[in-house]
Amino acid sequence: MTVTDEVRRPAATAGDPVLEASGVTMRFGGLLAVNEVNLTVREGEIVGLIGPNGAGKTTFFNCLTGLYKPTSGQVRFASAPKAPAEGSRQAKKAAKEKAAKDAADAAAGTVELKQPTGVLRPLPPKPRAVVRAGMARTFQNIRLFANMTALENVMVGRYCRTSSGALTSVLRGPKFRREEEATRARAQELLEFVGLGKSTEHLARNMPYGDQRRLEIARALATDPKLILLDEPTAGMNPQETKQASDLIFKIRDSGLSVVVIEHDMRFIFNLCDRVLCLVRGEALIEGTPAEVQSDPRVIEAYIGTGEDDDEVAPGDAHVQDTTVAEQEDKS
Numbered sequence: 001m002t003v004t005d006e007v008r009r010p011a012a013t014a015g016d017p018v019l020e021a022s023g024v025t026m027r028f029g030g031l032l033a034v035n036e037v038n039l040t041v042r043e044g045e046i047v048g049l050i051g052p053n054g055a056g057k058t059t060f061f062n063c064l065t066g067l068y069k070p071t072s073g074q075v076r077f078a079s080a081p082k083a084p085a086e087g088s089r090q091a092k093k094a095a096k097e098k099a100a101k102d103a104a105d106a107a108a109g110t111v112e113l114k115q116p117t118g119v120l121r122p123l124p125p126k127p128r129a130v131v132r133a134g135m136a137r138t139f140q141n142i143r144l145f146a147n148m149t150a151l152e153n154v155m156v157g158r159y160c161r162t163s164s165g166a167l168t169s170v171l172r173g174p175k176f177r178r179e180e181e182a183t184r185a186r187a188q189e190l191l192e193f194v195g196l197g198k199s200t201e202h203l204a205r206n207m208p209y210g211d212q213r214r215l216e217i218a219r220a221l222a223t224d225p226k227l228i229l230l231d232e233p234t235a236g237m238n239p240q241e242t243k244q245a246s247d248l249i250f251k252i253r254d255s256g257l258s259v260v261v262i263e264h265d266m267r268f269i270f271n272l273c274d275r276v277l278c279l280v281r282g283e284a285l286i287e288g289t290p291a292e293v294q295s296d297p298r299v300i301e302a303y304i305g306t307g308e309d310d311d312e313v314a315p316g317d318a319h320v321q322d323t324t325v326a327e328q329e330d331k332s
């Protein structure tokens, strides 16, 4: 499991915490899927979540993103400085300023991803509010709008940041058209950022698998997150696509975002992450740097097993088998 042939690119600096999970526990009836797990993610960090099948990674992830409410424990997130109420005059002004800035960025050909960070607060109760607070995620299975173009898919992600009401949208008034233009420009920028600038008009369902995964990331970025959580981003990818995925995640991190990633591909995780948390049977086994985690014998045991429960006896243990047979003969 040791990574030898690639050079890691550590975070330039890890800043203030953007996410803090303390004592997170999740029960499904009698099953304890996650037990008292703690995790802190800092600004500009890539944190990996590993563990064998059924270890509780996805359940913990779902607690972090507000999809599940933990049975006990708390998740706090550094939302943007308190946003004005939706639909208020201040909210409309902020949305207008944001649209103008996006248009200026688009004209200058720059993509600004870093978002302002506020103090840690409990996660908002509704998924939409979690996204608006600055947390975005992708899922294990691709969840694109298959019959929409790449550009339209990214534009959908952007709508949580626009302020046109239903009436303005139906009437397609000047405000709607301004916002729509800014949304389109931002979506195009993000497609270019993830390397899909030439696939704008392609239907999502016709795109190669690796491109679909990148499109999902572009759509998540369109929500202006501070933290992006990726659930098995390289599942099913070939080595070239996996390399492109890690380059893209480094690029996202280098733009000032924090990343949490679940992955089974150890080489990918240990090359990518600044810190890694290993879960086993719902509990945190170890959290540390990739070097610390990959050299911990408990991690290796968790993945390949100790052999203690195996019925078969390993060749080196033949004498154990012989003794047992001899004892059995004595008894008979």
Ligand SMILES: Nc1ncnc2c1ncn2[C@@H]1O[C@H](COP(=O)(O)OP(=O)(O)OP(=O)(O)O)[C@@H](O)[C@H]1O
Binding pocket: 028, 031, 033, 051, 052, 053, 054, 055, 056, 057, 058, 059, 060
């Ligand atoms: N909604 C649910 N209801 C009941 N049990 C669940 C539910 N979701 C997960 N579990 C159980 O919780 C445990 C942890 O599952 P989870 O999917 O979080 O593990 P994982 O580490 O993500 O596994 P994998 O790597 O296979 O995706 C498993 O025993 C699973 O069967």
